[in-house]
Amino acid sequence: MLPESQQQIQLASRPEGTPTNANFHYKKVNVPQPSEREVLVKTLYLSVDPYMRGRMSDAKSYVEPFQLHEPLMGGAVGEVVESKSEQFQKGDFVVGMLPWQEYSIATEQQVRTIDPNVAPISTHLGILGLTGLTAYFGLLDIGQPKEGETVVVSGAAGAVGSVVGQIAKIKGARVVGIAGSDEKVSYLTETLGFDQGINYKTTDNIYASLKEACPNGIDVYFENVGGEIGDAALSLLNKHARIPVCGAISSYNKTDRDLGPRVQTRLIKSSALMKGFVVNDYNERFKEGATQLGQWLSEGKLSYEETITEGLDNVTDAFLGLFQGKNIGKQLVKIADPTK
């Protein structure tokens, strides 16, 4: 028996600088009814991701801003609890972009079915989902690491970074990860097989630490962080270095201008390539990426970590925690168990 009403998380105000819980409000709304060719999905896991910070501002970006007093949305895994579509059956597990609430209507285009027997359903928000694909295409299409090259990853213990470093290892590169705690650094080197890790919070001079960790210079710098970490990496590029630019989390909450050394002369000196991307640039190749990631996972060549927060009440805290580096691996929020 489904409830009649539910909680929905809305954007209450646009954050200035670092978001706080005051930017969100919980609103009681009805559980909707599906129309023809729609399904009702019970939310099981929500993904919270740094890129969502951008959508909370009003500025033009690669995705539309969230609207005030409308629900926030993001990647979600759920269970079909009512179907008026021939493509879905009650009990199917699905993944797609859904609002931050307990029950949602989805069209046939909005979600797709996932197989719970291949890997845990939550992995479709992480290593087998857009996170894994982000790492896969950014590293392999832009970074193109070659055997013996040095690959540096910032935000290395995060959802994307941890996959990037492992794929670089599969490709035979020497991998250095930059992260924000000793625990994360141990995770990189001991669990994920990175060659070296740097805790940027305890180093006096990130440039010197990075230089020491990369005696042969940097061939690929996978950028998740920006700021002074990015500046340092860009000072150590080898000839023909490649820089996939995936994120710049250090800048997302800045209220003043994000100023640093201009990159032009650095790029010229090393004939380096720097390319921004979003995973949707690779829409047409998702199947290729997902297949390869699934294969590596089944072969034990990739491991992953999930930081799982429990309950819709804690979604915003989980999101805010991303900017404090609280998560290791993929940050998820478990909203409900599957129906028995």
Add this chain to the structure above:
Amino acid sequence: MLPESQQQIQLASRPEGTPTNANFHYKKVNVPQPSEREVLVKTLYLSVDPYMRGRMSDAKSYVEPFQLHEPLMGGAVGEVVESKSEQFQKGDFVVGMLPWQEYSIATEQQVRTIDPNVAPISTHLGILGLTGLTAYFGLLDIGQPKEGETVVVSGAAGAVGSVVGQIAKIKGARVVGIAGSDEKVSYLTETLGFDQGINYKTTDNIYASLKEACPNGIDVYFENVGGEIGDAALSLLNKHARIPVCGAISSYNKTDRDLGPRVQTRLIKSSALMKGFVVNDYNERFKEGATQLGQWLSEGKLSYEETITEGLDNVTDAFLGLFQGKNIGKQLVKIADPTK
């Protein structure tokens, strides 16, 4: 009859900030004698180029620094006046990298013969030489302009920029050039066929001027200048924009750090590609580029301007003038007439 001695221009001290004549000295040296498989070349034209500023500093770059109290070197066209090589005859015109002096020894690898009947010999330092090739490969390999796209070129009236804009026109793009005087802007639009020109020295707000000149955004930004002009262009990128980074002349003489808005989020928002390069990256394709440039030139599709200063005494002034934007098109120094 050759003279016994000649003047040579040496680097007297490394410039701090903007170079001055005090950084150079003229030294009387002997006219050298060629050994086996060498030629003696009489210098006819010297090329002075902004990139040479980098070689005057001690910092690591893509080419070795000039040595103190050693001659400066650069692109030169000359005439073989004595040959001990079977590959060259007295009277041949040659191009290569030569010291800033009146007579030089060259090995067989150091120079190659040019045909004075195809185009004026000076063009082998400009539109048919490394300058033209720089424009050709940077624009076509990295920028890849498509018909109807908007291409913006900074340093547009300079040696490289003026060729870039013309090739972009050949490829059917809408071309906007940024230059530093009304005379240069007229040259761009009236002589070279650019669609629009901006005089950055008389505009209050380069961002606003560029935005007005590019109502459909920027698809390719060919970077010669850096600084605030580059910042403005990077704020107006379309999705999948490309930025060949050829130079950053505004920064070459800076003594403080060259700070500007970090580019990471801008590159992500537009999935843009930014790539530094030097013409030697394309060594293996020089023949292709030179052939195409020669064909366009003979078809009247490319025009070029040379700013020619006279005499070895004025080489350093010609070089220093580059940073004041004194030249239109290629800055050359004519050292001598060919032997009658």
